[in-house]
Amino acid sequence: MFLKKTILTIAFFSIYSLATAQKDKIDAIYSGIPWFDNNGNVVSAHGANIVKDNGKYYLFGEYKSDDNNAFNGFSCYSSTDLYNWKFEKMALPVQKSGNLGPNRVGERPKVMKCPKTGEYIMYMHADDLNYKDQYVGYATSKTINGEYTFQGPVLFEGKPIKKWDMGTYQDTDGSGYIITHSGNLYKLSDDYKSVTEQVVKDMTSQCEAPVIIKKGKTYFWLGSYLSSWERNDNYYFTATSLKGPWKSHGNFAPKNSLTWNSQSTFVLPIAGSKETTYLFMGDRWAFPHQKSAATYVWQPLTVKNDSIFLADYKENWQINTTTGKWSTLKLKGEIIPNTDTKKIKYSDNWKPQTALKDAFSDSSSDVKGASFSVNFKGTQIGLYGVARPNGGYAQIEIKDNTGKIIQSHMIEMYCKYTESSLKYLSPLLKKGDYTFTVTVLGKHGNWYKKDGTGFGSTGDFVSVDKIIVKN
Secondary structure, eight states: OHHHHHHHHHHHHHHHHHHHOOSOOOOSEETTSOOBBTTSOBOOOEEEEEEEETTEEEEEEEOOOSSOSSOOOEEEEEESSSSSBEEEEEEEOOOSSSTTSTTEEEEEEEEEEOTTTOOEEEEEEEEETTSOSOEEEEEEESSTTSOOEEEEEOEETTEEOOOSSEEEEEOTTSOEEEEETTTEEEEEOTTSSEEEEEEEOOOSSSOEEEEEEEETTEEEEEEEOOOTTSOOOOEEEEESSTTOOOEEEEESSOTTSHHHHOEEEEEEEEEOSSOEEEEEEEEEOOTTOHHHHOEEEEEEEEEETTEEEOOSOOSEEEEOTTTOOEEEOOOOSEEEETTOTTTEEEOTTOEEOOTTOSSOOOEEEOSTTOEEEEEEEESEEEEEEEEBTTBOEEEEEEEOTTSOEEEEEEEEOBOSSOEEEEEEEOOOOOSEEEEEEEEEOSOOOEEEOTTOOEEEOSOOBEEESEEEEEO
16 A cells, blocks of 8 residues: 555656646756656666767666665666756666566666677676675667666676676777776677677776776776775776776876765767767765765866866756857856745754854754745745765755645765755746745765775754755
8 A cells, every 4th residue: 555655646746747847948967966857756877877879868877776775777768968868768677586686786787889780788787785796797678778688697708707896888999898896897799798808907906986988099997996885086097008008197086075076987978069078977875865865976077188187066067969068057046045034934953053163154953853944936946055074864845835745855965075065956847836845854874885894974964055946
C-alpha cells in the first residue's frame, strides 16, 4: 500500500509539473543544485558521460537511491542544449540476478559508438557491496537510447579486468580505450568488446574517477585522490602519446577548492564554428542521500598548451553549442535578504550566524523541525545558503495557493570549507501565488574509507543567505 501511494504521489508531482510549467525553458547550466527533467523529476545520472548523436546529447549515469549504494540502474537522458533534459529510459535496469542484480554495485557507466560495427557499447564498474568483487563490464545496444543488454566482463587475455573506478576514451582515429584507477589504460578490440593490449600499467597510485581528453597533440589524464565520497583536489598528467611518458602537473583547480567541491567523471569537447569548449563534468556527492541531494558541477575547462585549469567557479553559465562559445549568466530576480523578517517568516530557532566569525552574515539553525517560509508570486524561486563543515540536510517544499505540495525535495549544505552559493532553484512554474518552506531535517552525512578513515559533516545546520524570486 505504501509503495502504491508513493508511486501515485510521484506521478502526481510529475503530471502537475508538466501541466503548470511555462513554455519557457531553463536557460543555463546551474552547478551545485538539483536539476529537473521534462517530467519534473530530479535528473539522476551520476558518474556519467555524454555522447552526441544525430544532433542530440545523451547523458548516461548512475540512477542513485537514497537508501543505500546498491545498483539502482543506469539512466539515459537527452538534450539539444545541455540545459533541458528529457528522460529517455533506464538504459540498463537492475538485472534479475548476477553481477548487476540486486544488492550489487554498478558505477560510472560510459557509452561509446563502435566505428566498425555501429553498435553502442556501455562500460561500467560492477562489484559487490563490499567492493571486493570488482571488474569492468559491458552492455550493448543497437540504438543509443535503447535498453542495453548486459554481456558480462570485458576480457583481457581471457580474464576480467579486476579494477573499480573506470572511464573510457575514444581517440581521433576511432580507437577505443578503457581507463581505470591507479593509472591503467587498455586498448579495445575493433568491435570494442574485449581488450587487445594494456597500453599503460600503474602509471600512478590512487587516481580514481579517471578521464582522458586530447587537444592537438597533447593528451590530458585527469583523476582524483581516494577520499570516499568526500571531494578533493583533482589533478592531471600530460603526454604526447597514450603510451607516455606521462608528466604530472598537480591540481587543475585552486588548492583546497576541492575541485570546486566535485569529482571528475567526464570532459565533453563541444566543437563549434568559432571555438571548442571543454565541458568538465563533476559529481558533488551527498552520501547517503545521493538521489535527492547529490548534484553536478559542470564548468568550462580552460585547455591551453599542456595545461588545464578551472581558475574560478562559474555558478551559472551558458554554452552556444553551434559556435562553441560560452558566457556567464547572472541570475536575475527580486532579492530578499535573510534579514527581511517581513517576507521571510522564521520559526523561533533561527539565528544570525554571528558566533562563527566568518565572512558571511546568514541566518541558520540546526534544530530538527526548525523552518522558514516565504510567500511569493512568480514563476521561480531560488535559495542562496552558506555551506560549512557543520552543514546538514534541508527539506524544500513549495505549495500552491490551495495548499497543495507541488515540489518536495532534499538539499545538502555541507562543505569542508565555508562557501556561499545558490543551493536550490525551483523548476519553472506557472505564474501564481506560492509558499516556499525550508525545514531542518536534523541529520547530516558521514562516510568512511575502506581503512576506516571518516569524512563528512559535524553538524545539522541549514542556512539562508538570501532568496531570489523570478516574477
